Amino acid sequence: MKVAVIGCTHAGTAAITNIISLYPEAEIEVFEKNDNVSFLSCGIALYVGGVVDDPNGLFYASVEQFNKNGVQMHMEHEVTSCDVQEKKLEAKNLKTGESSNHTFDKLIITTGSWPFTPPIPGSDLNNVVLCKNFDHAKEIIRRSESAKNVVVVGAGYIGVELVEAFEENGKNVTLIDSEDRILNRYLDEKFTSPVEETFEEKGINLALSQTVSAFEGKETVEKVITDKGEYEADLVVMCIGFRPNSDIVKGQVNTLESGAIIVDSFMQTSVKDIYAAGDCCAVFYNPTKEPAYIPLATNAVRMGTIVAHNLVNATLPYPGTQGTSGLKIYNHNIASTGLTESAAEAAGLSVRSAYIEDTYRPEFMPENALIKIKLVYVPDNGRIVGAQIISDADFTQAVNTLSVAIANDMTIQQLALTDFFFQPHYNKPVNFLNEVALEAMAKENKAK
Structure with a gap:
């Protein structure tokens, strides 16, 4: 069996690693435009902020490892054409300019995503x-050394993490976003306002509800112009979102309007023997029961693993995703899973929510912390479809529990009565997860 893999970050790395184990006789050819594999881009802000000293630690696999296992690694090779029906592709060596032709029995497309430009x-x-x-990480580090005024465009996860990193490095930082709140897609106002307040306390300039119209300067950027103002800048980092890298098979396999490749539960595209995984794909989103584009490393690793298991026989279906994520900004520990109320409304789903603020330990404990938690659910059947948590203490793992609840179509009633342990060092007799679900039940009882 001859397997071609296009792209080797998270999904590609997971697929290759598992194919080596499951099908030791397989011939694997990998085509990757970069000179490295498995880069953890979520660590860029940690590198910029000096938390991570050695950037080589942001890799968890290597070209050398794969070569030792018999994988043909075509590094710095760009696939310029691919015929999924004829099962052949052409790749260009980016160092020499030479092109070569290759055939395959199975194709795995793990081309990932690319920033909006x-x-x-x-x-x-x-x-x-x-x-x-x-x-990009190396360039940001190099260019930021002499920069005084840094502008970050885009207030998603990567953007806000970079803002913190630059501020802690003594830079004058401006954060620009067209939305009126940071992290607008992931969290509701109760969970973003504490972070915005901290940013302002740290002297970070929040230029929200603004759209960038131009960058000005002679050869190097000096100023960012928006529809509402202008900001000095020695360095601008663009973090406004990602699009799927699927042009190589455009028109050959089914995609969403965004270009995200549609796959079945076994990661096969609309064409037999052609598979896809990771940020180039749509994923089955459990809260809405529909395909959605949710580029996350966790999704990519799971999808890459599933591709390998299903290459010969379809045996391991993808369980779907909840888009679960976590974030630490200064003292704020934040996590979310599934839908916010606004996202549910946009998806045509009628939902209600329950919200509590409470200390997590009994009042007699000498040390305590406040936790804020929100649960989003469908009132007709009580099905949980989303949750958010924020606290100065770390309760982010609780969102993993709620992710499991969403994946298994749990209701607010089931969560309210789930058996969670009690120990004063860790929680109250009624766990906060039980408590927020009980609040949702009380809300529904009043609505009857």
């Missing part, structure tokens, strides 16, 4: 950079 005038100025791969 809107056509903003001045985008080609020096020090206007992207934030995605290892080369």
